[in-house]
Amino acid sequence: MKNRVRFRIGVSNVFEGIVALFAFLISLPLLAVIYYVLKTGLSKINLSFFSNIPKPVGELGGGIANALIGSLYIVAVATVIAVPIGILCGIFLSENKKSKLAYWSRLAVDIMQGIPSIVIGIVVYFWLVKTRHTFSALSGSVALAIMMLPVIVKSTEETLKLIPNPIKEAGYALGLPYHKVIMRIVLPCGFSGILSGALLAVARVAGETAPLLFTAFGNPYISHNMLKPMQSLPLLIFNYATSPYDEWHDLAWGASTILLIWVLLLNVTTKLITKRWKVQL
């Protein structure tokens, strides 16, 4: 009997070891990717990397300034579009849990969450590129905004659902109209959760390529015009990585390093900010 028990305990321990092993194996590809990208990319980065645009093949000293600036523009505009709409929708869904409109709206958001990013790119192509006969940064921002919306809506809804009803009632009892109860009591209480949702959405789209393939399209020059094609960091990486030129591969590695660091920074910042702004309910 004792031996049987010892065997079973042994099996349990071995199993735990196997589980732990398989669980931590995922760090291998992660470390491999991060290490290789940083190792190859950091050596390609110097000051001119940030200030120059890509040079034609054969010339030295190219940089990714057009992609850096382009990414900033495209993501910033996407954020400006998606955040207010997303938060307002999240408010609606958290305040109207049972209404029919809330059901269909929530379903629509769920559907949009699952759409592959390239499909969104195609659709925005037909909406904003074909109709205007030009690729544009704005269409890229719209595509990214559509991808950001479900993340922001869900996190806003979940955050606001946690706010206890009595706090809202206290606001009503003081004679506050509905919009002030929401804007001046409920939203500030949920600020940290909503902010982290927005930051997560930004981190997610900052690295997206597929939606920009047929919308922002790319641009070898620096552009400040949202209505014309614009380069972005992930687009540049894709185009140059799949090109046959070594100089362009170098640019792609440098760009990958920048993008990687940027995304990692965003994730870390989100965690820190959420802790700091958290309201004790």
Added chain:
Amino acid sequence: MESTVITSENFNAYFGPNHVVKNVNLTIPKNNIVAVMGPSGCGKTTFLRCINRMHELIPGATASGKLLLHEDDVYDLNPILVRLKIGMVFQRPNPFPNLSIYDNVIAGYKLNGVKLPKNKRDEVVESSLTKAALWNEVKDNLHKKGTFLSGGQQQRLCIARAVAMEPEVLLLDEPTSALDPISTASIEQLLFELKKNYTLVIVTHNMQQAGRVSDKTAFFYMGELIEYDATREMFTNPKDTRTQNYITGRFS
């Protein structure tokens, strides 16, 4: 001759098809404390929440009949206006967790967009906290958030917040049921002070509290107002058998 502040005439309240407040008729005189008591589910809280039109915030909740503040039917006025004239304190203390103590007291003005000059603001905060018997305990910590306060102190903060709006009537929904006996006693003491300036209607499930604190008591049972009398009269000489059974503890 006491002037009447609140009059209820054939007042009914419903949650969808459920008739939870049935045909209530009563008048509440000025500067009185009126206790509304009764067993769980008797409609006392629902009735209270109709007075400042909080009842209708629940989907499907409706009401009928007249509920007058002086001569105006509360249901003819805009609900926001009603709530500016009638304040409420809730069962669980609910100070705004993202605001400091100072901002909590002044919240009725600040969040409504009323810009008072700084000295007026300080005055309102100090006088409200004094009226709520909380000033001395928090005066050095006004700009901290109220989460470090005890339950009783938080409730007094909520009272200060309501009182800062200078309402005519203050509604209190079981204000001490979540508090310990010492805090309860200090708040009951506070109510006597508040009575001088305001008319108070307090819902309580604690019969002894009704007996201690109020001038008049209304006894609700299954949605109906069974008896409404001066407190001493009701407790020594109840006229309805149901009142008598409740008071003697046959049911609670």
Added chain:
Amino acid sequence: MNMTAWKTFSYKKVRAESAFKRMLIVIAIIMVILAVSIFLTLLVESMPSLKALGIKYLWQRTWDPVTNNYGALPFLIGTILTSFLALIISIPFSYAIAIYLGEYKRTGWLSALLRNIVELVAAIPSVIYGFWALIVMVPLIRNLETKMGVVTYGVGILSASLILAVMIIPYAASLGRELILMVPSALKEGAYSLGATRFEVLRHIILPYTRSGMLAGLLLSLGRALGETMAVTMVIGNSSLIPTSIFSPGNTMASVIANEFTEADRTVYLSALIELGLVLFIVTVVINIIGKAIIKKFSSE
């Protein structure tokens, strides 16, 4: 009576309140319109292809834009092969992470470490995975192919499946972890009190209990795999022939769109690609809805 408090009231405020409520409703409606518009756009733009080629285009074998011959079977096969292979490869790792974080180490620094690692894996952009896979993984696969005596493309179904597997592990893992955390302690304690070992509790109580949820997790992972574009495009080899083995190059529905969309110069060509997008849309939406419904049912029980 306090006149200041009263002064805060105005009918402007009442109108603002109604306007705000109406705006919320409008935004909710916009969401619905957005989702519907996406579907309709895909449908409308697929029409030329649907009319010209009919629905049997989906299982025709030849894709040759030059001769105006369109058949999507190579891409359907490519998609199914890569996604399912990626799913199968990822299962032991996702499950291990889910079990480890949900049962063995729920708190503590080791748990936080693993959780952060998994989050990082999910955060890395697809194009970086693709680039890395192209430069680092593909040569390794080429070596493998040499050793096996197979034609050495390096790129192909296998490479795409491997990098896809890495990318979808975090989703099933975090979902699985939440499911395992939901198992009521009473159930587990009942088993422990009978002398069961941890392994036995996992095997006989926890895993059966979470089975339907786990399946939903796999479904959602599959959904993500189907729609993943960039990394796959970069290592799958861009071939329009039906893949004959996992070492063959191929294309998925998503990658062929990425590769050929801008070159599609004829209406039917473009429309055929859009039709693939429509299929992707429908399949991923259905999978997501079913997966989420299963999870909702599981968490409410």
